[in-house]
Amino acid sequence: MDLSPYLVMVATLSLAILSPGPAIIAATQTAFAHGRDRALPYGIGLATGASLWCLFALLGLAVVFRLHPALFSGMKVLGGLYLIWMSWGLWRAATLPLPAAADGRFGRSFWGGIVLNLSNPKPALFYSALILSVFPDPLSVARQIGIYAACLSTELFWYVVVVLVMSTTAMRSRYFAARFWIDRAAAVALFGLGLVLIFQR
Template sequence: MITVTAQQLQIFAGILVPAILSPGPAVIAASQSAFALGRARTLPYAWGLAFGASLWCAVSLLGLTIIFQTLPWTYTALTVLGGLYLLWIAWKMWRHAPDPLPDPAEGTGGISFWGGVTLNLSNPKPALFYSSVLLSVFPLSLTVLDKVAIYTTAVSVEMIFYTAVACLMALPWPRRRYYASKFWIDRGAGLLIGLLGLTLILRH
């Protein structure tokens, strides 16, 4: 039996959309892949990123939120680790901003469905987000069908978003702009991700 309401699911999706839109390593990775490799090569990678992010929702539904409630220090620890991870990503982007774009014909072993899954599973930020939102939007007591409905909403929103990123960023105009301004775009993105990481750490 489903006990969550359509309104709760809409609120959940409404919170999820702007959170995904915020600068993050997965969005940057999908965008840069689309710029360099085009839509067809990037779509499987984008879908992997979406599925990997949605798995954090599944993990949260299966009990991560309970762990956070029972042992509050685990939430703080995961937040700090997530912030450090984002700082590492930011440093890599800043340092490699002068590097040329990869050749589309080579060096794309990680640009695959499973490469996308791995990238988002290596980033604990979605776990923090999903756990927080689930606790604030839905009741603690959820049926199996409730969890299926919530997960289906999450994976649908993630898939739609990352598909849109792969398609839009592969269009000729944004690709030309990126080629012309790669250094400053990468430096700016690295700075934004670094600020997000610092924010995560300093909040605790």
């Protein structure tokens, strides 16, 4: 089995996860304010909720392409344009103030983390575009399972790492110092994938 598409997917997803947004900021601030005992289940919930969008994207793509194969090319172009649009937003965001953190309206528990990430449907578009760009052919059930396992593992890994690292206050300044480069690296990666998705045949 060729592992290179999975490596590309994991690398791109990692950059997207680490680019500061409401969920990762919520995990960070929960770790700062409440410590790892409370923040760890919350971070795992956030990761699980985000990975469900990958599952929804996989199931939706499989059904759509099975019923309407002619939509495949159109979806690739739309997915590529979405990735390019997202890359522009990340590039600009690197020099802007951080977005507001998601508040505790869903609670700071495992289930609260799941609900928080499910309340934002944008990851479904991101996952759809990412999967189409890295795996351009229709997917078998076995490959769909492999993709979901890789995405879930990546989400869990980074949310757990962020919570554990940010539970130590000494890391706060280093995290915010690296934000510019994280955003810019993610923007370049997404822009490249967008172009590949549009022009690859």
